[in-house]
Structure formats: structure tokens, C-alpha cells
Amino acid sequence: MKKTSYINIIIVLGITMLLMSCEEIIDIELNSENPVIVAEGYIELDSVAKLKLSYSSDYFTNSSGAYLENSSVIIIDDLGNVDTLLYMGEGNYLGENITGALNRTYRITFTEADKVFEANTKIFPPSEILDISFEESQMVGPGPGHGPGQSSASYIINMKFTDNTSLTNYYLIDVFVNGNLDRNSYTLVESSSYSNNGVVEYKPFRASYKIDEEIRVVVYSIDEASHRFYSQMNDALGGGIGPEAMSGSSTPYNPTSNFGPEVVGLFSGRSFDESSVVVE
């Protein structure tokens, strides 16, 4: 056999080796546990409180969990003001009388049968967005719209917003592209890592944008418990069980709820500022 044939054999064996890993959807039996209460709500600056209550469902079900109806949901601020949230259907409860105010602490409770669940949160002052600019990012290598060795011009956001240097502040950043929320995971900033003389400068480097896209940036000021929850939610969104779980932590877990261990979810106080620009 010619030497080239030997080389071809080796290359074919090499291809075989490199391409042998595979992904496939599998059937797997999971336990059916008693449903757990899911709470999702917030109170924003100058807005009433909202809370959605539902239940979890079996993992492979193709329907959502049932709603928790007929719950008594009450919010109390640190001045003693009380508001009862009214049921609006589909698990949603909406406040009437109390609107979010700066530096106020809120306690929200809801009932399920004879149990009462409670969460606390605070509204911190919003950070003012000072500037949004763009930097060109040259990507080389395989990626959307371009193959190996090709490059595609795109832009990353560089945002600056104010920060209260006397506190450790926490921010959740949402970016809307042409009106659609662009989020694979929660973008979270802890001011101690990024603040410089009262200004946070941050570039969410995993996201990139194209010319003429309309970008709306919303910067939420949130409390520490909310920051922790969203950070852990990023782990949960990463998924994956096995030796190389795509997670920053060691074992899959449920994000820590500020309602306690018997509830999943979050009630978050927040304020925000937003700004829109067009990439050019």
C-alpha cells in the first residue's frame, strides 16, 4: 500500500475519533414529588406590588403547574402601612394602595391552607445611566454567520451608571434589542467589583450587537437577596448533570428563595433607570 494510503487511513481514524461524541434525547424516569409553591413578584418604585402564586409540576409534564388561588396576600411597609393584594386570575395578585418608595422595606405574606409564608425586601435608589457607548469587537473563528478564519464586525456595549459608594449595591441589567429582551442569563453586577469613584463602568462582553439595532438598557437596583437569587438562577438555567455540569457550583440546587425553604421564587424590591441608543 502506498504511504499516502497509510496517511489517509490515519486521518480517517482521526476524524472518527474527533467526531465520535454525540448528544441524544433520552427517556429517563424521574420521581413525582408533591408540588411546591412558586412565588414570583416585585414592588417597583412608584408602582404597586405584584405577586404570582402557582405550583410546580412534574418535570416532563407539558403543562404548567396549577395556580394558587384564594390566598390571602398582604404587603406591609416599614411605616406600618398595609395593603391587601387582590386576585386578578391565573395566580396573579395585584396591590392597590401601597406604591414602592425609596429606602422603604416591605414585608409580603401569603397563605396556603393554614400556612403563612413571608418575604422581606427593600427598594434602593435607582442608579442613573450616565452613558452608553459601543466598541467594535472583531470576532475571529467560528461563530454565527461566519465560518473558521472569517471575521464579523459587531459591537459590545460599554455602559456607565452612578453608584452609591457608601454601600455595596447590586444591579440587574436587562438589554432589549429592537424591543425584544435579549437574555440568555441574568446580567448581574455587584458594585464592589466595578465601581470607580462613584461610577460603575460595565461591558457585558458575552453579548454583541450589529449596526442600526435599537438597544434599550434597563438598570435595576436590587437588594442582596435578589442578587443572590438571580445569580443562582443563572446556575439553574445552565442545567446539566454529570461530571461536567455547566455550572459554577458543585451540585444542582434550588435558588435560595427569600420566602424560605418551602417556597421557590422571589419577591424583589427594585428601582430602575433606562436609556435607549441605536448602534452606529
Add this chain to the structure above:
Amino acid sequence: MQKNIRILRMLLVLAFIPGTILAQEKYTISGSITDDDTGEDLFGASVYVAGTSFGATTNVYGFYSLTIPEGTYEITTSYVGFEDIVLKLTLNQDISKNVKLIPSGTMLQEVEVSSVRSDNNVSSSEMSVERIDIKQLETIPVLLGEKDVLKTIQLMPGISTASEGSSGFSVRGGSTDQNLILLDGAPVYSASHLMGFFSVFNSDALKNMSVYKGGIPANYGGRASSVVDIGMKDGNNKHFAASGGIGLISSRLAIEGPIVKDKASFIVSGRRSYADIVAKGINVLDSDASLYFYDLNAKVNYKLNDKNRLFLSGYFGQDSFGFGDMGMGWGNTTGTLRYNHLFSSKLFSNTTLLYSNYNYGFNIGSDASMSSGIEDFSFKQDFTYFLNPKNKIKTGFISTYHIFNPGELTMEGIADIEIILDKKQALESAVYVSNEHNISNRISAEYGIRLSMFNQLGEGWSKSYNDNNIVVDSTYFASGDIMQTYINYEPRASVMFRLDSNSSVKASYNRMAQYLHLLSNSTSGQPTDTWMPSSVNLKPQVVNQVALGYFRNFDDNRYEFSVETYYKSMTNVADYEDGTDVMLNENIEASVLSGIGRSYGLEFYLKKKYGRLNGWISYTLARTENQIDGINNDLWYASKLDKTHDFSIVLSYQFTERLSLSTAWIYYTGNAVTFPSGRYEFDGNIIPYYTERNGYRMPDYHRLDLNLHLDGKKKKRFNSSWDFSLYNVYNRHNAYTISFQESESVSGNTEAVQLSLFGIVPSVTWNFKF
């Protein structure tokens, strides 16, 4: 009166005669046993007087010492794979006798699998030990045709793989960081290349390997579960030789030879992988991508005279993975300087200076970089005193200065971040004494004690945390100040009771203290794992293990059988609070929870050592579980490395002098994992909901591997061989990971996605030797 004096004299003489016989002079014969062809020391070679109980074996440096009464003897020296030599000696003074054994030719009828004494399985007081003949690796089929000592030991009872392809392993339920891996005495902290698919050990450079799963002798310490002690070759001190191989994924070359014939020699061996070169050539990887490893082993030894010998050895290995301007690299460096000295025919001394370094780094161009690592400097002194044929006393001490670099991260441009975790320092020391005692013809024992001490040293901060992991108090310690001290007594004992010439019962106990902890967010061990010292918040792990076994040989030691049961209790077992980010976490200690663990099991092992067909069958039934307050509602839960059944069959058949076929079939039940038991919706996302920690199992794993070994025609100078391997012959898609996600095709549906790493993988390797 005179008659009384005569009677008294006779009585005195009669009284002293037995005493004189009993007090017969004893003399010592000692020396080294080496391979006549290469000059390499032979570890475990036997020296014995047939028909008596007098016998000894060589230590890892090939040294033996045998003290027997004055007289004339036929002393046999033997080593499997070599011709016996019988020495006729009159022993009326201490004698130094070095023996050179001649390798026997390849024997179709009597192909040896083990390098230890024929009935050692039964006669030795050692138990829970696997001794690997490096030559045996030549035919065992492993992934991509790469000979791998760490993958081979995972085919033995009580030792299981952490995950598919990984060199990380678990011994009797212990975690991957509980294995002390030594290369010529120096610890190797990350023993794998290419994300765990290959070990860092180039078998061309290795001479011997011992794995202690239990009954660990007192001269070893520092890790809770096992000791893997690997010795490098010294180098052929007779003539120059070279060997190597060219394979699909990597190639290797080893060169050895005398510096001064019969006195000094060297060996250098290297490996380099080229998966990236192949992939670039077929346009699967970018031209600026990298995915490779290389390693280099080197050793020189110099025999100053019969009583003094110097060794200098080292290892350097590096992995590189990256594309564009993003890159990641990690690697080990070890160094050993050793001095052997014979004070007398009975007292052997080994003095060692050791160095070990492990580090990894990550960078994104010049904008971001991260690094972490650990560095050790050690001094070790060991003495072996051959008191008499029944007692061999070992004593010594070791002191290691550890420097921990838990991590540094700097980012510019993307965001200005600088996280530098404080470096940590510690001094770990131990003294030990033990005795190998042949109590009688039927009973032998090895017992001893190790006293270990660990000092965490400044410069650094010692912190206290509240229940919310907030620092409530911190104390600064200057450089060299003692921040925290731990002391542990670690008794060790093993005993063998010989039932008859073919069987014995053995028992062992050992207590092990581990002062270093590996922070990992994976099961299998990754280059990004971080080593941390024990501290006021992170207490040492302590393991007590008892084991009991029955050992039997059949058919003139052709077959070895053993069944062992063990029980381990563990304290200060560490796990993390839910949601702990283990990387670059300055206050990681606050998130570590500790509790207790237990591991128990039954191991069966049947080995055929000789004949055209040889190999082994091993089966392990085991359970490992932990109880840690704050995890799993404070209830006992399965350890993530818990595997109930682990079964291996490894067979090798020699068809002709040149052709052999080896096969390995491996089966094990999946390790314990946490799967979701429900789901919920939050913020438009479907989120998995978890209940019991490690309450599920990965799917069962099994695969069949084959290796066909063909030797070229035997020539005087240059010899070659081919290995044709098939990994996973029936192409089973074993689960590597299982992830849970929303369906891409059906909105609102969820699905489980399994990633399998390797289907059927053929490989071919050409080996050469001259």
C-alpha cells in the same frame, strides 16, 4: 569434695551448652539485586533459603538484607521473569553480595503477569495492595491506544473511575483528592492531561507501581484513601537503548544509557500529543486553535560505591487548550534528589529532597488572566533496620512546606477587576516507626504508628463567619506565625494468619489524616480545581479503615483469589452549601459544611498469572454515604462517587510468540447524581426543581475494548510492534453528562439530553525499541 566439684563443672558445662547453641552467631548477607541486562534495581525480588523460613525481599532500591545463623547455605535469588540464581555460601561473617539476574526468554507456557513472589498473595502480611507490572500495560487495551497506569488500576477491585475517560479515580468510595500520587516520592497534584482523558505518566519511563487501598504502611500519609507510589526507571547502565511509539493522538520517545558503565546512567523520555495538528489538517479546528499536551521525564543516577548512591529525577508536563486569543494551560513539575546510604549490612538510609508544583492559568488576550496553583518543598529521611530475619524496622520523618495560590484574576478593558486571593502557607510534618514482624511460620504482621502535625502559617487572615457567611471577626498573622495547628496519631496494623500453604486470612487497620482539601465543582477532577490547607474553619479529614480478607492460591500459584471486605468511617467530610461558587471565592471556607461519612464494601478478585490465557476478574459491591448538617435535610445521602456494582474482566491470550489479543469488559452502575423531581416557571423560564441530594443514578455503564498486539520479527538491534485497538467495540453510548432543558422543538416541553463522549474508537500505534 573433688567429686562434687567435677559434677558441678559437668553441670555448668551442660547448662551452658544449650545456651551456647541458642546463642549461635548470626551473620548478615546483604546487597542489591539488579537486572543483568539493564542494571535496573529489582523491587520485590526474593532471597531465601529453601526449606527454611529464612527469606527477604528487596526494597524499592533493590536492596536486601538477610540475617541467619552461621552455617553453609544454598541461597536462592529469584524474580519473576528472570532465571533463578542459587548461591552456595558459608556464612561466618557479614557478607555483601550483589546479584545480577538474567531475564529469561519469552515463555509461551509460563507468561508471567505479576512481578512479585509467586505466593505473595497468600504469604505476605500486606493486603489491599495492587502491584502493577509496567510490562503488563503493553497489552491492556485503553482509550486511543495510550498506555495508562491510572486507567489500568481502575480495572481492579475497589478502584473506580470518576467518569468516562477520566484519570481521576475513587478508592473504596474516597473522593479523587484523597489519593496520594507519588512519582519518585514527589506528589503529583493533577495527574491528568487533556481534561482528564490521559494520565501524566509515560509508561516508558516507569519501573514499578504500587497502589495501597487499605492497610497503608506508616511511612505513607497525607491523604485519606489511598497511596499510588510510582517509581521511575533509573536508566540502562549497560548500554544505550531507545524506545518509543507513534500513535493516532500522541507519540513518545525514551532514550537511556550509561554515563559511566555499571556506575551511572540516565533516562529521558518525552511525549507530545497532536490532536490539534490533525484537526487543523482536516479543517475541524482553526489555525490559531491549540489542543495538546507534552511531558518530559528525566533521571540520572550515580553509584558512588557499594554503600552510596545518588539519584536525581524530574518531571515536567504541560497542557494547552485555546483558540483565538483565549487560552488555558496547566501543568505539573516535580523534582526528586535522593541519596541512598548503607550504614551497615543491616541499616539502610534514604534521604530525599522533593519539589512539586502544580499551576493552571487562563487568559483572554491581554485583557484578562487568571491563575492558581500549589507548590511544595519537602525533606524526607527514612531508615530501614533489618534487626533479624523476623523483624524489619522502618522509621523516619518528612516535612513539607506548602504554598497555596488559591487564585488571581485580573481583567482590563472588559471591566476593571482584580481579585487576588491571599496566598496561604503551611508546614506539614510527620514521624513514623513500624515493624514488619514474622511472628511465626503461620503469622506475620506489620504494625506501626505515624504522628502527623499540620501548621497553617502566616502571613494571612484567620476569619470567623456568622450563619449568613458574613465575616464577623478576623485576625492578622505575620509571615511565619502559626495560625492553626492540628496533630493526629495514625496507627497502622496488618496481620496475616496462614491457614495452610495455599491460603491465609488477613486483617488490617489504618487511620489516615488529610490536611489538604481540593475545592472542586466536578466529580472527575479538573485543572481548575483548587487546593486549600486545613484552617480554623476547614478541619482535617480523618479516616479509620478496617479490612478483612481471605486469600487463596490454586494450581501451584497459577491462580490467585481474594475476597476482602472493608469499612471506613470518615470525619470532617466536606461538602458545599447549595449555590457555592468554588472558584475565586475569598470566603469559600464559610460555605464549606462538614459532617461524617461511611464507606463499606466487598471486593472479589481472581487472577490467572501464567499460561497462554491470563488476566483477571474483579468485582466490587460497595456503598459510600455522607451525613452533613445543612445538606439533604441533615439526612444521610449517597456520595456523588457512590457506585454499587463495579465489574471488570481483563483477559490476554498469546496466540503465537508474536501475536496476542487482549480484551477488557467493564461494567458499573452509575454514580449518584441529583436530577430534578419537578419543574416550575419563573420569569418566562422553565426551571428544574430538586429535592433529594444525589437521589438518582446515572445510567449503567459498560463497554468492551480489544487490543491486538503484533511483534515484528525479532532482530538483534531494532525491534518493533504494532497495537491495533478498538475502544468501545459495540459502540455503546454511555452517558457522560445528562442535562435537563426546555425542548427546542416543542414549546413548553422539557427533555433530558445525554451527552456521550466516545463511541467506537479505533486506534493504531507503532512501537519500536533498539
